[in-house]
Each structure stands twice: as structure tokens, then as C-alpha cells.
Amino acid sequence: MINHFIFLVSLVAVTSYLLTGLAVKILSFFSVSDLPKERSLHTSPKPTAGGFVFILIFFSFNFLHDFEEILTFNWLVFSLGIALLGGLDDIKPQKVRVRLLGQFILAALCWYTLVEQALPINLPLISDYSLFLYLLIFSLISLLHINLFNFMDGSDGFAASQGIIFFAFHAIVFLFCDAEALALYCLALTSILVGFLIHNWPPAKIFMGDSGSYFIASQMLLVGFYGYQEIGYPFSLVILTPFLSDSIFTLTKRMIAKKKWWRPHKEHVYQQLIEKGLKPFQLNINLFIMHIFLFLPISAAVIYFDEYRTLNLLMSFGISSFIWYYLNIKLMDANFLKNNV
Template sequence: MMGMLAVLAAFAASWLTLGGLLKRRHVLPMDHPNARSLHATPTPRIGGLGIMAGVIVAGLWLADAALLPILLGATALAGLSLADDVRGLPVYVRFLAHFVAAAACLLTLGLSGWSLLAGTLAVVWMTNLYNFMDGADGLAGGMAVIGFGALALAAWLGDAPVLAAFCAAPAAAALAFLRFNFPPARLFMGDAGSIPLGFMAATLGILGARQGVWPWAFPLIVFSPFIVDATATLARRASRGEKVWRAHRSHYYQRVVLLGASHRQLAVAAWGLMLAMAALGFLLRSFPQQATALLILSAAIYLLIFFAIDRRWRLARNEV
């Protein structure tokens, strides 16, 4: 019962915070359209404050010794990212903070040696790729609802009610955010939302795996729509000698919009893919002996999707 109340509080805190922010739209930092963006009108980019308000309200209620470092790390990164949204920070400052937060959190979870190094790199990558994928209305918010919702359900089925409620908090807060971000968006998430959400996706995934709540591959499959697109895009750009840290419009989800799909159509299609991957994740959780086959199946799905988008992209460029 307490867990349910905390989740409802997360939804309410996010909704009220975002509604209050929009009433002061004229003083909010704006995301102005440029050659690398997909939107056409200036839009406030501070919606992550609402999401984190919900997470913090629920987290202070729920966090135990294992969850508190995750809450503190996410909150610290949200504060740093808010400063970046408002004033802009050097890249090295942001990355250093990501590494420190990831390593400190994983140390408290008991990782050491090579596991700590690999885990830190994974958390930093997930932290940043979530930000990379926050570029279309409803996309990152929908992934938060579905991804963290899947973690919450898996934790509940795994008899970990506190972890379940904590995972449900960002899902509930992101659901409230979608009220303002569903195409056409009135509010963007910004770094203050995407950075801590990526951090929590990674650290909660590691925590659940270490506690035996789900297999290691479960959170990877659940969040794979973001992981695969961002990783494949980075690899493709690096192979071409491009400066991978610069803003661009070459993610597969961005190409879908550039090929003529609306933000609404992209969001609905992406949510369908996310739900399908979550379903595969639960199959893996129930039948771990079939993990290899399910991972191959998910990889085949992505290869088919990427092949179709690449083919249409080449045809469109040839037509021009």
C-alpha cells in the first residue's frame, strides 16, 4: 500500500511541477530550432524537473540502503544537468560527473575490480545514450514509462516490492510528463530529465541483477530500442571519421521523421517496438535457458528495421 501511494505521489508531483512551470513559460530556458533538431518552434527544455520531482518525492519515501545511492546519484546528475540546460557546462565537467556518480553508486552496490570498471562504463554509456535519444516528441518519455514499468513489474513478480515501487516512480512521473510532451510537445525533457533517467535505468538494472530479481540480459532487452539505435549510430559515425560528440540528425529515429513520418507516428511505432522488446524480456526472464535464441531474435528484428530505414533513406537521397 505504501508503495502504491509513493507511485501516485510521483505522478502527482510531476504533473503539478510541470503545470506550474508552463505557467512561467516566458522565463524558462528554450530549445530553439536549428539544423540539427526536428522541431520547428522554440520549446521549453526543462520538463525533466517534473520527472525528477516525482522521483525524489517517491524515493525519499521508499529508498533503502541499496536504493539511496541511486537516488542520490540521479538527483546530483539532475542538478548538474539543470545547470547545463540553463547556462551550459564544458563537456569534460559533465563527463567527469557522470563517471564519478556511476563509480560511487556501483561501489556502494558492492562492485569492485573489473566488474566495477565495466559497470561504470556501462552506466556512463546508458546515461548519455538516453540523452542522445531524447530528440523527438514522446520518445524518451514513452521509453521511461515502458522501460521502468517493465522493471517494476519484474521486481514485483520477483518478490521485491520496494524495488518494484521505486522503479514504478520514474514510470509514473514520466507518464505525467507525456501529458505535456505527447506530440505536439509543449515541453521537452532536457538533460535534467534524460541524464538521470539513463543513470537510473542502468543502475537499477544492475541492482536487480545482483539481487537475483531478473537476469542480466533483462534490462538490456527492455531498454534495447535506445541502446541499439544509439550504439549503431555512434559506430556508423565513428567508422566514417565523424566527430561523434557533435549534435546530428543521423539516429534511425531521426531518419524516420526526416523521411516524412510525424512525431506522433514515430512515437506510436516506437512504443510498439518498446512493448515488443519488453515482452521478449519477460520471455527471457521466464525461460532463461532460451536466452541465446531470444537475443538472436531481438537482433534480427533490429537488423530488419534498420535495413528498411536505410533502404528508404538511400532511395530518398537518390531521388534528390
């Protein structure tokens, strides 16, 4: 089994690396580029829509290795639809309301037959109206997650690094749960991102674009859903706390300041750190270190210590909130990171 896993994972990683390299040339030829904008950290056009490589490899791998029990028709439609919606925005930017409406419809179609499985066993279902309410809630959560993750895809290799951490950890958890199909599924996603990250590592030769960030976010929802099914608790949230905290608190801060929070900006902590002089590769390395020493151990504690699950989950949000607040204070110091430039 181990040799089978290693072979498939290696094959996917190499394929991702080769196809991403080819995509750099093709996308450059057709001028599918991300031009520097108000919220951009790059200063020159870069090929984007690398997410199309994810789609091609993912669905090819799914065809070769049957994941029918995991990737139901709902999830297939959602994953492909959301990635193509992002790809459309990469090629020709769409209006915000068009993107949000498309995301919501796809999420609602996906959760329509899964919402009962996602609910806690002891949660009362009073009527069909209750199911409709839960469907609405799950769809809105999906929409929120997709966009929050997309907001954090603004620095070379940052979102891909977070994705690798997320899927690799879940693969280990599923192996311990004897859920081999889920483990292989997560390892395949990890391998896709590893192959892509070689080209996306600072200085990036290609961006994943909305097609990539939407697709990865959709897979995080799927993997998180099955993680909840296996463990009985949403431990996946712990691994996402650094991204969620920066997204949520920054947007809240903009709302309080009565700014147009939906507009592009460079007020996320990770953006300000780079503006101050932190190198993108340093940002990525710090993300890995933070997860290894903080959030992955807390995730493990959430899984294995039933009686302290909620406490550990709250602790992870507390730590990430403190880090966000501390860095915001430090960023006010004109000399912060001055020696790093």
C-alpha cells in the first residue's frame, strides 16, 4: 500500500510540475496575465489562471483512481463549476455580484443532498424549513470561506503553502483513521500543490489565480467535511485560523473604519509585512514554522482529547488573534523590519 501511495503521489507531483511549467508558456503566449493592481504585491504582469492545471490533473487522477465514495456528483459539479467561475474571472474580470451569485448557487446545489449528513446527530430537525435554513447557512459559510481564502492569495507561494499544510495534515489524520481513500485523496491534492509551488515560490513565475484559489478552497470544504465525519468535530478550523483571522479581522477593521470593505486593498497583515520589507519566501517559511509549532499540535490535541476539543479550538483562535493584533501594533513602528530590507 505504501509503495502504491508513493508512486501515485510522486506521479501527480511530477505531472503538476511539468504541466505548470507548460502553462507558464501557454498563458504568457495568450496574455492571460495578472496585471499589477491596487491590492497587488507584484510590480510586473505575471501569468495567472494556474488553477486550470489543478483541474486538469485532479479530474484525470479522479478518472484513473475511482473516488466515487468521496467525490459525489454534487462535489464534482461544485469543484469544477467553482474553478471555472474563477477561471472566467482570471481571463475577464467579472462583477462582484456575478461572482457571489455563481458561488452561492453552486454551493447550494452541492449541499442540497449533503446537508443532513453534515448536521450533528442530536441537532433537532423540526421541519423542512429547518433543512432549508441549514442549507442556507452551509451555502453562506461556503461562499464566505471561498472568498476569505481568495483574499489571502496575494503573495508568492502563500496560499499554496497553506494548502499543502492543510491537505498533508489531513492525509496523516485519515491514515490513522484507516480511511485510506481519503488519505490518498488528500495526498493527491498535496502533490498537485507541491508541483505547482516550485513555479509559484518567490519570485513566482505563475499565479494560481481565482481558478486556483476557488478550487483549493472548495477542496478544503470537502476535506473538512469528511474530517468532521471521521472525527466528529470540525478540527480543520484550527489549521485555517491564521488565514481566517487575518481575513476576518482585517475586513472587520475596515468596516469599523467605514471603508468600502469589499474593494481591493493592501491592509491584510501579510500584505503590510511585505510592504514593510519582509520577503515573500520569509513569509512562507514563517507560516510553516507557525503551523509546525502551534496550530498542528493544537489540531492534534483537538482530535485526541475529546473533553478539551472546544477549549483547544478557542485557544487556536485566541493565539492567531493575538498574533494578528501584535503584528498590527508592530506595523505602526516605522523601524519595524527596517533591517530586513
